Amino acid sequence: xxxxxxxxxxxxxxxxxxxxxxxxxxxxxxxxxxxxxxxxxxxxxxxxxxxxxxxxxxxxxxxxxxxxxxxxxxxxxxxxxxxxxxxxxxxxxxxxxxxxxxxxxxxxxxxxxxxxxxxxxxxxxxxxxxxxxxxxxxxxxxxxxxxxxxxxxxxxxxxxxxxxxxxxxxxxxxxxxxxxxxxxxxxxxxxxxxxxxxxxxxxxxxxxxxxxxxxxxxxxxxxxxxxxxxxxxxxxxxxxxxxxxxxxxxxxxxxxxxxxxxxxxxxxxxxxxxxxxxxxxxxxxxxxxxxxxxxxxxxxxxxxxxxxxxxxxxxxxxxxxxxxxxxxxxxxxxxxxxxxxxxxxxxxxxxxxxxxxxxxxxxxxxxxxxxxxxxxxxxxxxxxxxxxxxxxxxxxxxxxxxxxxxxxxxxxxxxxxxxxxxxxxxxxxxxxxxxxxxxxxxxxxxxxxxxxxxxxxxxxxxxxxxxxxxxxxxxxxxxxxxxxxxxxxxxxxxxxxxxxxx
Amino acid sequence: xxxxxxxxxxxxxxxxxxxxxxxxxxxxxxxxxxxxxxxxxxxxxxxxxxxxxxxxxxxxxxxxxxxxxxxxxxxxxxxxxxxxxxxxxxxxxxxxxxxxxxxxxxxxxxxxxxxxxxxxxxxxxxxxxxxxxxxxxxxxxxxxxxxxxxxxxxxxxxxxxxxxxxxxxxxxxxxxxxxxxxxxxxxxxxxxxxxxxxxxxxxxxxxxxxxx
Amino acid sequence: xxxxxxxxxxxxxxxxxxxxxxxxxxxxxxxxxxxxxxxxxxxxxxxxxxxxxxxxxxxxxxxxxxxxxxxxxxxxxxxxxxxxxxxxxxxxxxxxxxxxxxxxxxxxxxxxxxxxxxxxxxxxxxxxxxxxxxxxxxxxxxxxxxxxxxxxxxxxxxxxxxxxxxxxxxxxxxxxxxxxxxxxxxxxxxxxxxxxxxxxxxxxxxxxxxxxxxxxxxxxxxxxxxxxxxxxxxxxxxxxxxxxxxxxxxxxxxxxxxxxxxxxxxx
Numbered sequence: 001x002x003x004x005x006x007x008x009x010x011x012x013x014x015x016x017x018x019x020x021x022x023x024x025x026x027x028x029x030x031x032x033x034x035x036x037x038x039x040x041x042x043x044x045x046x047x048x049x050x051x052x053x054x055x056x057x058x059x060x061x062x063x064x065x066x067x068x069x070x071x072x073x074x075x076x077x078x079x080x081x082x083x084x085x086x087x088x089x090x091x092x093x094x095x096x097x098x099x100x101x102x103x104x105x106x107x108x109x110x111x112x113x114x115x116x117x118x119x120x121x122x123x124x125x126x127x128x129x130x131x132x133x134x135x136x137x138x139x140x141x142x143x144x145x146x147x148x149x150x151x152x153x154x155x156x157x158x159x160x161x162x163x164x165x166x167x168x169x170x171x172x173x174x175x176x177x178x179x180x181x182x183x184x185x186x187x188x189x190x191x192x193x194x195x196x197x198x199x200x201x202x203x204x205x206x207x208x209x210x211x212x213x214x215x216x217x218x219x220x221x222x223x224x225x226x227x228x229x230x231x232x233x234x235x236x237x238x239x240x241x242x243x244x245x246x247x248x249x250x251x252x253x254x255x256x257x258x259x260x261x262x263x264x265x266x267x268x269x270x271x272x273x274x275x276x277x278x279x280x281x282x283x284x285x286x287x288x289x290x291x292x293x294x295x296x297x298x299x300x301x302x303x304x305x306x307x308x309x310x311x312x313x314x315x316x317x318x319x320x321x322x323x324x325x326x327x328x329x330x331x332x333x334x335x336x337x338x339x340x341x342x343x344x345x346x347x348x349x350x351x352x353x354x355x356x357x358x359x360x361x362x363x364x365x366x367x368x369x370x371x372x373x374x375x376x377x378x379x380x381x382x383x384x385x386x387x388x389x390x391x392x393x394x395x396x397x398x399x400x401x402x403x404x405x406x407x408x409x410x411x412x413x414x415x416x417x418x419x420x421x422x423x424x425x426x427x428x429x430x431x432x433x434x435x436x437x438x439x440x441x442x443x444x445x446x447x448x449x450x451x452x453x454x455x456x457x458x459x460x461x462x463x464x465x466x467x468x469x470x471x472x473x474x475x476x477x478x479x480x481x482x483x484x485x486x487x488x489x490x491x492x493x494x495x496x497x498x499x500x501x502x
Numbered sequence: 503x504x505x506x507x508x509x510x511x512x513x514x515x516x517x518x519x520x521x522x523x524x525x526x527x528x529x530x531x532x533x534x535x536x537x538x539x540x541x542x543x544x545x546x547x548x549x550x551x552x553x554x555x556x557x558x559x560x561x562x563x564x565x566x567x568x569x570x571x572x573x574x575x576x577x578x579x580x581x582x583x584x585x586x587x588x589x590x591x592x593x594x595x596x597x598x599x600x601x602x603x604x605x606x607x608x609x610x611x612x613x614x615x616x617x618x619x620x621x622x623x624x625x626x627x628x629x630x631x632x633x634x635x636x637x638x639x640x641x642x643x644x645x646x647x648x649x650x651x652x653x654x655x656x657x658x659x660x661x662x663x664x665x666x667x668x669x670x671x672x673x674x675x676x677x678x679x680x681x682x683x684x685x686x687x688x689x690x691x692x693x694x695x696x697x698x699x700x701x702x703x704x705x706x707x708x709x710x711x712x713x714x
Numbered sequence: 715x716x717x718x719x720x721x722x723x724x725x726x727x728x729x730x731x732x733x734x735x736x737x738x739x740x741x742x743x744x745x746x747x748x749x750x751x752x753x754x755x756x757x758x759x760x761x762x763x764x765x766x767x768x769x770x771x772x773x774x775x776x777x778x779x780x781x782x783x784x785x786x787x788x789x790x791x792x793x794x795x796x797x798x799x800x801x802x803x804x805x806x807x808x809x810x811x812x813x814x815x816x817x818x819x820x821x822x823x824x825x826x827x828x829x830x831x832x833x834x835x836x837x838x839x840x841x842x843x844x845x846x847x848x849x850x851x852x853x854x855x856x857x858x859x860x861x862x863x864x865x866x867x868x869x870x871x872x873x874x875x876x877x878x879x880x881x882x883x884x885x886x887x888x889x890x891x892x893x894x895x896x897x898x899x900x901x902x903x904x905x906x907x908x909x910x911x912x913x914x915x916x917x918x919x920x921x922x923x924x925x926x927x928x929x930x931x932x933x934x935x936x937x938x939x940x941x942x943x944x945x946x947x948x949x950x951x952x953x954x955x956x957x958x959x960x961x962x963x964x965x966x967x968x969x970x971x972x973x974x975x976x977x978x979x980x981x
Binding site (some may be wrong): 024025028067104145189201236338339342343378379380381382383384386387400402403404405406407408420424425427428430431432434436437440441444456458463464465466467469470471472473474476477479480481482484485486 | 721723726727728729730731732743751752753754755757759761763764765766767768769771772774777779800812860861863864891892893897898899900901902903904905906907908909912913914937939940943947
């Protein structure tokens with residue numbers, strides 16, 4: 001329990017790579033036009049989806065694990081200040097150094113300062129959402145420090161000067177031939193005879209990075225979990241690049257959002273069952289590393305952790321939305337999302353794509369930032385994400401909540417109300433009384449006129465035109481159910497010629 | 503105000519509605535209830551699924567098994583605290599000793615030395631049958647983390663008594679503040695068209711010897 | 715039993731045959747149907763579009779219409795509207811700080827059932843052919859709507875009822891659990907993505923070779939039907955209430971035009 005005895009502060013929103021630069025529908029329109037992307041994504045999401053389903057249905061207690069995971073995270077949010085202090089105490093006692101960063105800029109400056117202090121100009125990196133969120137690589141580059149991504153997909157994306165499109169498999173939008181071409185073009189010393197066979201490409205990446213691993217003095221990582229009761233950090237990975245970065249260099253700098261805490265060691269047993277199955281659809285990921293501060297004679301002796309707010313405290317202030325912070329970045333929601341499956345990650349603008357991104361980005365930045373207010377609408381509310389989420393984040397409810405935050409934030413600010421505003425106001429009148437609706441229904445035969453002879457309406461004006469771009473509207477019936485019922489139940493006896501009309 | 507104070511104060515302000523920390527329902531399985539044979543069988547099944555090589559042998563045959571697995575290795579590294587008996591067959595073979603490099607806290611091998619070593623032999627702290635996971639905790643018979651990472655071939659001995667059925671049982675047996683590595687098969691990636699490729703940066707070959 | 719029919723605005727205005735079929739089924743089972751005339755709409759279009767303030771009078775109207783009427787249970791031939799009544803109405807009342815409305819909305823929600831849920835769980839229908847005389851000799855495929863599947867957890871209630879219709883040839887729909895892309899105002903705000911989803915759904919429906927696609931939600935059927943029609947497909951859509959109400963003597967018509975609303979009452 002937390003007692004707050006101050007003035008309520010204005011929310012401090014996040015900065016960095018959290019913004020949609022253009023509205024979702026506009027970005028989606030462009031991405032939908034890319035047939036190769038859609039084919040890659042369709043294949044990928046269905047593959048992971050099926051794998052996940054198989055390993056999740058193996059566990060008799062999957063739902064109980066979800067219940068525990070959800071409650072643990074809810075408890076973390078409720079007790080966040082004390083848990084952060086407990087973690088700090090334990091991590092520091094074991095030789096680790098903690099830094100606090102209010103936002104992206106501050107986090108970047110801290111990391112750059114720590115690298116500079118080692119005298120090095122190169123760092124190796126483990127895949128990390130937090131460092132993408134703050135744009136660390138670009139910042140380090142400006143400071144004359146080169147950051148080498150070591151995860152295969154991150155390497156592909158980095159070599160191609162592209163952006164990740166998925167939080168688990170960042171290069172999912174590229175196929176093997178595209179990847180081979182990137183290696184040939186951008187990887188120094190790549191074998192000109194390189195084929196597009198995935199094992200061959202993986203070996204090329206191994207050769208390319210091995211020298212870096214063996215000589216790197218500084219590594220930068222994110223963290224999947226932080227255990228408050230011991231001060232332990234965890235990184236969950238597959239390739240071994242994580243182990244290389246966490247083990248061989250002298251200095252390790254980890255950047256982690258403040259929401260990643262778990263209260264106790266015991267809680268890890270829940271999350272290490274939930275995460276791999278939800279994420280890659282494996283019973284367990286190949287490698288997980290845990291470290292608690294510094295261990296003499298084993299691994300980096302100069303260990304730092306940057307605790308990042310960057311809008312998380314603002315998200316926490318939203319009572320309806322705060323459970324978005326329960327996210328463990330597994331990507332199950334995007335792999336089952338019919339919208340993400342068709343648009344890919346780039347349409348969301350932010351580091352966080354898919355259903356979780358559609359709620360997390362606007363929560364971290366505020367609904368009015370750039371085009372982020374368009375993100376909560378990027379969903380048909382089908383609910384597949386909620387079912388797949390290992391920590392039971394009710395994404396559909398939060399999407400709807402954020403839409404109302406958006407609508408309310410715009411009330412009274414517009415000179416001219418939008419078509420949607422006008423339509424919703426009119427519909428509120430029509431649908432808030434049986435009498436009103438009955439009156440509106442009297443006008444339906446007009447629809448029959450609009451439908452013309454083939455009984456189909458093919459084009460509507462304004463926002464409703466979105467409907468008729470790919471769907472017909474056949475003619476409405478001559479009589480509403482309400483009218484029929486009234487006649488049936490109030491008139492003495494319906495005459496023979498009052499045939500049911502449809 | 504320091505960033506620390508600022509952030510903690512923002513969080514406290516965000517929690518003005520004083521949300522309750524719920525009781526954690528721990529209705530999930532705490533133990534598998536499997537017998538010793540079942541545990542071995544399940545662990546083997548899971549490791550094979552990850553494309554690891556597995557041999558289940560009586561404890562007395564561990565040395566011979568290690569020797570045969572190391573046949574093609576020009577060099578191999580062991581932690582100083584490795585169960586001495588396990589290398590008996592290497593010593594008997596006479597040539598084994600000269601290929602051996604011992605890593606110890608007093609005389610740690612350099613990264614370059616490790617990179618020039620073909621294989622590594624370690625013990626393990628505990629294993630999880632259900633997920634095919636072997637956990638190393640940096641104890642004397644496993645050594646520091648780097649030695650089981652850099653060589654391309656990892657031979658790992660798991661004692662049957664150290665196999666737990668499910669993860670909660672296994673994590674209950676180890677000290678989480680030690681440097682922990684959980685290993686489930688050889689390193690792998692699915693980053694290219696989701697086709698799984700074994701062996702990227704970590705050891706490309708994982709041999710597990712389960713000693714009954 | 716006295717059963718109050720919540721027709722839902724879309725069925726009332728655009729698909730009267732679906733509501734009539736619902737009445738027929740219930741009366742065939744020997745129950746009395748009443749129609750609270752004050753009813754209009756559940757308000758989910760407003761809620762789901764973020765117009766919470768505008769949703770309040772709509773929700774208040776529904777609660778008023780149904781908490782004063784005299785009935786045992788209420789039923790609607792639409793999963794998404796029932797989900798709204800059960801899940802959204804108390805939330806909307808809470809959002810405007812009206813505790814009394816919240817309590818009344820919760821009480822109404824507790825008595826409201828989706829059609830298949832009422833038939834299977836309350837009225838004990840296990841064999842539509844035997845108990846309702848349902849007869850429908852056509853090849854049909856079935857789309858389980860998202861809200862029925864995930865919010866109401868209808869499971870296989872609808873498909874079990876369909877399977878027991880005499881003469882029906884029920885073809886499994888590939889990727890049945892995928893959303894058709896309707897999503898209410900999503901279909902207009904994100905028309906491109908919605909259309910892409912619809913295209914895949916329509917292709918899956920076509921692939922079954924069925925004469926028509928059925929389901930429990932008029933709005934999804936309107937969407938799927940509108941897409942099939944635009945693509946020049948001969949496959950149409952028909953609400954499952956109409957299939958259940960169809961008998962040898964009074965067969966449902968399947969050759970009628972696809973009936974779709976003007977977009978006025980979209981959800």
